[in-house]
Amino acid sequence: VTAASSTRRRAGRRRGRAGVSSKGEGRFALLLLAPAAVVVFGVVLYPVARTLVVSLYDVDSPMAGSYPFVGLGNYTRVFQDSAFYPVLGHTVYFTLVSTFLELALGIAVALLLNAPLRVRWLWRSIVVLPWALPTIVNGALWRWIYNGQYGALNGVLSSLGISHGQHQWLGSPFLALNMVILADVWKNTSIVAFFILAGLQTISSDLYEAARIDGAGAWRAFWRVTLPLLAPSIAVVLILRTIEAFKVFDIIYVMTGGGPASGTQTIAFYTYLQAFSDQLFGYGAALAYLIVLAVFALAMTYLRLLRQGRLAGVE
Amino acid sequence: MTFTGPAGPHATGLTRRGLLSATGAAGLGALLAACGVGGGGQKGSAGSGKGSIRALFMKQAGYSEDDIRQMTASFQKANPGIKVTTDFVSYEALHDKIVAAAPAGTYDVVLIDVIWPAEFGSKHIVADVSSKWPDSWKHKMLPGAVATPQYDGTFYGVPWILDTKYLFFNTAHLKQAKVDPGQLDSWDGVMKAARSLKGAGVTKYPLVWSWQQAEALICDYTQLLGAFGGRFLDDSGKPAFNQGGGVQALEFMRQSIVDGLSNPASTQSLEEDVRRVFSAGQASMALNWTYMYGLADDPKQSQVAGDVAVLQTPQGSSGRPGVNGSMALAVSAGSQQQAAAWTYVTYLTSQPVQDKYALSSLPVWRSSYDDPTVVKTNPAVVPQAKKQLGDLILRPQVQSYNAVSQALQAEIQNALLGKKSAQKAMDDAASKTSSMLAS
Secondary structure, eight states: HHHHHHHHHHHHHHHHHHHHHHHHHHHHHHHHHHHHHHIIIIIHHHHHHHHHHTTBOOOOOOOOOOOOOOHHHHHHHHHHHHTHHHHHHHHHHHHHHHHHHHHHHHHHHHHHHHHTTTHHHHHHHHHHHHSSOHHHHHHHHHHHHHHHHTTTHHHHHHTTSSSSSSTTTSSSSHHHHHHHHHHHHHHHHHHHHHHHHHHTTTSSSHHHHHHTTTTOOOHHIIIIIIIIHHHHHHHHHHHHHOOOOOOOTTTHHHHHTTOOOOOOOOHHHHHHHHIIISSSSSHHHOOOOOOOOHHHHHHHHHHHHHHHOOOOOOO | OOOOOOOOOOOOOTTTTHHHHHHHHHHHHHHHTTOSOOOOOOOOOOOOOOOOEEEEESSSSSSSSHHHHHHHHHHHHHTTTTEEEEEOOHHHHHHHHHHHTTTTOOOSSEEETTSEEEEEEEHTTTTOOOOGSHHHHHBBBBBHHTTTTETTTEEEEEEEEEEOEEEEEEEHHHHHHOOOOGGGGGHHHHHHHHHHHTTTTSSSOOEEEOOOOOHHHHHHHHHHHHHTTOOOOOSOOOOOOSSSSSHHHHHHHHHHHHTOOOGGGGGGHHHHHHHHHTTTTSSEEEEEEEEHHHTTTTTTTOTTTTSSEEEEEOBTTTOOOEEEEOOEEBBTOOOOOHHHHHHHHHHSSSSHHHHHHHTTOSSSBBGGGGGGGHHHTTTTHHHHHHTTTEEEEEOOOTTTTTHHHHHHHHHHHHHTTTTTTTHHHHHHHHHHHHHHHHH
């Protein structure tokens, strides 16, 4: 008993000394974390909290003032807004099509870049160029390419003898939406390809060798070895690209301004119009929160699918 | 000190729970701090009349960036106690930049469009300067200019860019197609001329317009609505553009596309696109602001220099009113240097400064149009402007103008693209805008 008591006392003294020391170190750690915390709270948390508060009021001016509290009124108003549903449709279409195309093309490009090509570094540098281009520049570039009067696309089609008309690529709502998607795919496929390429480089060549010995061809090896092992990379890319595509704004702003006939307006663009052009800040804030919720739900769904191993056919 | 792995925080006494609690507390604090709604907003003050001020302008149309920098340099020379920083954004970004910058009082002077005084004035984004407006200005300036910064009898700035849309045409093209320019006095004549130009193979699409889903579309529509005798609102403030001239104007626009007389790219074009197409000789006629003349007739920037002529807007069944496309310089309500800002505004809008830069933008002052020096700066446009600037119509002066305009833009495009009849499109626009105008 005496020996046990003595051991407990010694342990207590050790804890005591460690406690004093850890308190000081804790304060020091907090001090070190303080600048980061200030930035995070100031730049992230405060605007997020303020937007939430604004979304509960009928704020119709950027200036300070007293505005009526409407509770969830701005949120319910979104679902009564007849202009919201077409905008939601455009956003979902943009997100699904652009993400699918970027993923499919990105995998194809990554497989090529992973192959033993000569001057592979050069190909990789070329592929990264579209992604390095600012979206605003990319939008302006494609707006010129699509121009019916003097655009390069009509010029190329004409010189190849495919078509000689002055096609208005941004002239009708649905066509314009698809052409904007194409411009977005051109830019973002490269980042998808690099994510996938990073995933591909973690796959051991032994697995392909084993598959080959088992009689699997290239196609079968791709489906049975490459794709399942790329699942984590694909999941990351899906989450990132879905979120980005759902929030698409800048390329729409530059290329079409939401037209023609509002056919390329997406939720983020509509939110911007409501908040800044029409100064309906409360309503705009509610729309912004709905975007966050939708993106969060999508991200959670992907993560759940990944955890359950359902992505890329992993059982 | 080195933190190693997950044991690190525990070893230093900074537990995960502690960190989360601290984060939660900070978050709650942020939430509470955020409970005031609206922007920060600060009350403006006159200031000392000296010091640094910041002004926001637009990049395109009217005075060029170089013009404004030169004017500002002259101002600073004359007023050494005031230093001015100038910023430029595209017209499409100007409104939103003013709104976003208002709470912080970033700008002391802002350029505002004729359609914004109702909104900016009622929301206290720009200052009421009625008491500073000399009575003499009301007579010395043209009526369209005096109306520009006004809402509900209050002045929210001083007019600076007085503009409307004129009909530009390519004299060589008309000559080639044997079209008499006198024909362009009416819209019927313009269409007849366009058919001749197309028939003669001079231009595939003789007309080009700025009909992109943007305010530019409403400007062109307004000019035609006026010519066809339409009105935006009736006397009780309800939409009236879905009746008579309002619908006829839209039918006219659509028909010109159907007949292949208007370039179908017009529905994706802004004023600068119109200028480029016209300057490339790919259109024979176009409506645009004054600034197009100087650029389209400049051999360095245009392939049709020397062949450019300008007329006042053609007449329709109800005359030839031009859209009031004027802009004003306003003092921000949140400026801490309102006195210095006002000095700068009065300098830029003064008659000698405006007369000097008349090639870029015509003066707001009545007597300038009889001044031979001003006429000499822009002999093609000034005589037309003298006739046109007395007959301008305003777009609706309502607080929710932007929302009304967006609804109209979308529905006008629906008709232009053949997705709806002109009547249906205008009825739908009227239905959407009724509630906006009521609120």
